[in-house]
Amino acid sequence: MRDLYGMQKCDKEEHMGTKDVSAREFIADNRRFADVINFYLYAGRRVIVPWDLAEQDTAEALTIFGIRDKDVGIQKWRDVLKRVIIKTAKGCIYAIVGIENQTQVHYAMTVKTMLYDAINYGNQVNEAAKLHREQGNFSDGAEFLSGIKAGDKLTPVVTVTLYWGDDAWDAPRSLHEMLNTQDRVILRHVPNYRLNLIAPIEIEDFSLFETSVGEVLEMIKAAKDNEAMNRLIRTNKAYEGLENEAVRVISLFTGITVEVNEKEGKTNMCKAWEEQELKGIEKGRKEGIEKGRIESIARVLQTGTEEDAVRFLEATQEELEKARELMKG
Known part of the structure; x- marks a missing residue:
């Protein structure tokens, strides 16, 4: 109350x-x-x-x-x-x-x-x-x-x-x-x-x-600007070995997912940021491949049957459902 x-x-x-x-x-x-x-x-x-x-x-x-x-x-x-x-x-x-x-x-x-x-x-x-x-x-x-x-x-x-x-x-x-x-x-x-x-x-x-209060508050200021945040992490040496308490607070208030280095007590946020970017790129690549595959299955369904999609593209039941949803849209 x-x-x-x-x-x-x-x-x-x-x-x-x-x-x-x-x-x-x-x-x-x-x-x-x-x-x-x-x-x-x-x-x-x-x-x-x-x-x-x-x-x-x-x-x-x-x-x-x-x-x-x-x-x-x-x-x-x-x-x-x-x-x-x-x-x-x-x-x-x-x-x-x-x-x-x-x-x-x-x-x-x-x-x-x-x-x-x-x-x-x-x-x-x-x-x-x-x-x-x-x-x-x-x-x-x-x-x-x-x-x-x-x-x-x-x-x-x-x-x-x-x-x-x-x-x-x-x-x-x-x-x-x-x-x-x-x-x-x-x-x-x-x-x-x-x-x-x-x-x-x-x-x-x-x-x-x-x-590290400075690094935390500066990161919060840049939180809504991905370009500014990227520039900040790459140019400020302090983020190469930031105490874990500060890293956790940054993660909480900015939404950045960073795995802290518990063994050393400090975390290289520059490295963590790069790894997160690479994961994002890889995720995008996989999503692109998956999207292309679903589109191919949908094209087969438009001119053929589900059996054709399974036989020629080895489509799974989940992929068939996604393809049907795509066709409805």
């Missing part, structure tokens, strides 16, 4: 499709996670490193004060969430970063991620309030009612949506785009939450990625 924004109200794992699971597992790897965030935040510069990432609970839970003196609980499940230390010249930045994988366009994604982030901030406030109450260190009534002290700071939360489709993302990318008015006065007073989106079709320079 889903709520208004398409998020699970029960165990998310039970409702995720094969693509969703594969995308999440692929991106959960710290190397690839850091690569995606570096691409989006720092134009590919290696600012965030894998060993400065720590797993966060993907269940975002928040209890808020509701009507009639009853608390209201909200719980949502993220795809991948990590705590990160970003080292800069001015010191260290502590942040919480999430990646939401979308295998299809989600027209409420802006609100969905906004809600994720808001729940996280609300939970930070609740955790701080709990700690302060346990320690009894509120300075005045205002701090007690607020739950946090005047000098408390929250950890920034960044959510990036990674779209795994080979077409354009045509959903809204900001809250203002979703509103039923474009009145300047109103919009000036409504915070415009923006969607942080990565879509393969919009990426111009895949070399900004350091891991």
